Amino acid sequence: MLALGKLLELTLAGREPAEKTQLTVEGVRMRWLSEGALEVRPPEARDNGLDLLLSAGIHGNETAPIELLDRLLHDIARGDLKPRARILFLFGNPEAIRKGERFVEQDVNRLFNGRHEQSSGCEALRACELERLAASFFSLPDRQRLHYDLHTAIRGSKIEQFALYPWKEDRQHSRQELARLRAAGMEAVLLQNKPSIVFSSYTYDKLGAEAFTLELGKARPFGQNDGVNVSLLEKRLKQIIEGTEPELTEDALDGLQLYSVAREIIKHSDSFRLNLPADIENFSELEVGYLLAEDIANTRWIIEEEGARIIFPNPRVKNGLRAGILVVPTTDANLA
Numbered sequence: 001m002l003a004l005g006k007l008l009e010l011t012l013a014g015r016e017p018a019e020k021t022q023l024t025v026e027g028v029r030m031r032w033l034s035e036g037a038l039e040v041r042p043p044e045a046r047d048n049g050l051d052l053l054l055s056a057g058i059h060g061n062e063t064a065p066i067e068l069l070d071r072l073l074h075d076i077a078r079g080d081l082k083p084r085a086r087i088l089f090l091f092g093n094p095e096a097i098r099k100g101e102r103f104v105e106q107d108v109n110r111l112f113n114g115r116h117e118q119s120s121g122c123e124a125l126r127a128c129e130l131e132r133l134a135a136s137f138f139s140l141p142d143r144q145r146l147h148y149d150l151h152t153a154i155r156g157s158k159i160e161q162f163a164l165y166p167w168k169e170d171r172q173h174s175r176q177e178l179a180r181l182r183a184a185g186m187e188a189v190l191l192q193n194k195p196s197i198v199f200s201s202y203t204y205d206k207l208g209a210e211a212f213t214l215e216l217g218k219a220r221p222f223g224q225n226d227g228v229n230v231s232l233l234e235k236r237l238k239q240i241i242e243g244t245e246p247e248l249t250e251d252a253l254d255g256l257q258l259y260s261v262a263r264e265i266i267k268h269s270d271s272f273r274l275n276l277p278a279d280i281e282n283f284s285e286l287e288v289g290y291l292l293a294e295d296i297a298n299t300r301w302i303i304e305e306e307g308a309r310i311i312f313p314n315p316r317v318k319n320g321l322r323a324g325i326l327v328v329p330t331t332d333a334n335l336a
């Protein structure tokens with residue numbers, strides 16, 4: 001296997017490769033760009049016009065997606081997977097991956113869309129670099145742009161695998177992309193309804209990519225991911241990479257649950273209290289009238305929405321950040 005196929009090993013060791021560019025026997029060019037960043041380019045005659053950004057390890061302890069990208073890269077470097085798409089592989093937060101922690105100083109996934117400019121430290125620098133790498137990758141005209149930012153969650157979930165679909169004014173969510181997600185094993189999609197500061201929102205909003213955060217199960221250390229079943233996603237990604245995706249049929253959206261955001265719970269102060277059991281699962285339903293959270297100045301978050309469910313509850317986030325999302329099922333999504 002070509003040495004550049006071992007991007008994860010290089011990243012874990014904090015090493016630069018001796019050779020920055022390598023060619024597989026099929027003429028696929030692999031180019032190391034920076035720590036945890038590798039571009040794969042098919043021979044021109046085989047290029048099908050898709051630019052695919054695959055990122056994982058934006059949170060350093062979310063290892064199942066990192067292992068998935070590592071397998072895809074090995075297959076490409078061995079010549080077992082023959083790309084027709086141009087691909088950018090990114091391991092988001094190398095320092096946090098080495099430490100096995102969600103982040104070192106601050107959550108890198110709260111520093112996009114310019115937020116890093118108001119901050120400092122290793123994660124702010126990395127968010128800036130990730131924006132630059134993504135912008136440069138998606139700078140070629142007349143190509144399809146697709147970004148999957150792969151994650152696992154802190155807690156278990158009543159819906160194991162789901163996607164978050166960013167929002168931009170006057171841009172409709174794509175039925176075709178939802179069908180693709182369904183085929184990749186996603187059981188639900190949360191349609192966002194306002195701008196955000198996460199990586200997929202940046203590539204969706206600023207770079208015109210179809211972009212998603214994918215949640216694939218519960219976060220565990222390297223080598224302990226048997227409980228995270230990514231087989232459908234892995235199969236689909238291989239088809240996307242090789243340009244062999246089967247046509248999506250009329251019923252392709254059947255069974256996909258759509259949710260919209262009712263409210264984001266923002267932690268304003270150290271007095272913030274979240275009234276949920278520590279082991280509550282994502283997508284747990286909350287009854288109307290339930291006192292979900294309290295904060296300074298008698299702020300009270302009381303459930304008003306029928307069928308509301310909570311995802312990503314986390315009272316330990318920094319003040320000013322999202323401490324959970326209240327979502328509701330939706331049937332009237334405006335899809336293109």
Ligand SMILES: O=C(O)CCC(=O)N[C@@H](CCC(=O)O)C(=O)O
Nearest residue numbers: 109151153154155164198213312
């Ligand atoms: O389990 C949790 O609480 C967080 C899991 C996670 O890292 N989710 C992403 C979602 C990004 C998005 O909103 O698209 C995150 O919180 O950064």
Ligand SMILES: [Zn+2]
Nearest residue numbers: 059062151152
């Ligand atoms: Zn994550």
